Amino acid sequence: MNGKHGLVLALKDGSQVPYVTNGAYADVFMDQQGAKVYKLFISEPEGGLRQTPKATLDAIRRDNFTTQIEAYRIAGSDAFLAAHVPQFLGLAEVASVHDATGQDVSHEYHIPCCYILQRLEGRDEKLDPLADDAPEHIKTFVKRCKALGITYVHDASVFGRSDPEHFKVIDFATREIEMPW
Ligand SMILES: Nc1ncnc2c1ncn2[C@@H]1O[C@H](COP(=O)(O)OP(=O)(O)O)[C@@H](O)[C@H]1O
Numbered sequence: 001m002n003g004k005h006g007l008v009l010a011l012k013d014g015s016q017v018p019y020v021t022n023g024a025y026a027d028v029f030m031d032q033q034g035a036k037v038y039k040l041f042i043s044e045p046e047g048g049l050r051q052t053p054k055a056t057l058d059a060i061r062r063d064n065f066t067t068q069i070e071a072y073r074i075a076g077s078d079a080f081l082a083a084h085v086p087q088f089l090g091l092a093e094v095a096s097v098h099d100a101t102g103q104d105v106s107h108e109y110h111i112p113c114c115y116i117l118q119r120l121e122g123r124d125e126k127l128d129p130l131a132d133d134a135p136e137h138i139k140t141f142v143k144r145c146k147a148l149g150i151t152y153v154h155d156a157s158v159f160g161r162s163d164p165e166h167f168k169v170i171d172f173a174t175r176e177i178e179m180p181w
Pocket residue numbers: 021022023024025026027028037039086117118119120121124157170171
């Protein structure tokens with residue numbers, strides 16, 4: 001549990017999706033059925049310590065969102081990759097985000113930058129395709145990604161890393177977006 005516990009994503013259709021976890025660039029929400037997750041990109045805090053203007057950082061984060069969506073579209077149209085990524089379920093129509101006390105914290109996010117994925121069960125770990133002990137199927141996955149234009153897999157994570165049949169990878173992009181710090 002962390003300070004984000006109790007956050008709720010409100011969708012335009014009126015449904016409420018509870019917070020489940022976070023990454024470096026996004027907060028992740030999961031529907032009540034445990035079928036879908038919503039990855040919502042975080043906005044740079046106002047008056048942060050960064051040297052770079054907030055507007056620049058925000059543009060970079062939106063770019064990051066776009067390259068991930070492009071990557072899911074590519075992966076979804078390749079039989080091998082599609083079997084090893086969660087199903088991409090489109091963009092979410094987010095109305096707002098509220099904290100546990102009901103306060104609107106939408107300004108902390110890029111509200112239009114939210115995509116929906118099939119929820120994967122279990123725990124994820126780093127893909128780590130260059131590790132000495134990286135399984136052959138992980139190396140094959142990465143080669144196929146690169147061949148199709150999904151060039152950024154450095155930050156990717158994987159569920160079921162040691163299972164050649166059922167492993168599934170998340171958090172990859174068509175290109176690397178460098179943050180200026
Ligand atoms: N499809 C999914 N199913 C289940 N959990 C997920 C899924 N996508 C993301 N998560 C969880 O959310 C965490 C953060 O997501 P991630 O895409 O890695 O965000 P970031 O780009 O901020 O690192 C993941 O490490 C994972 O635990």
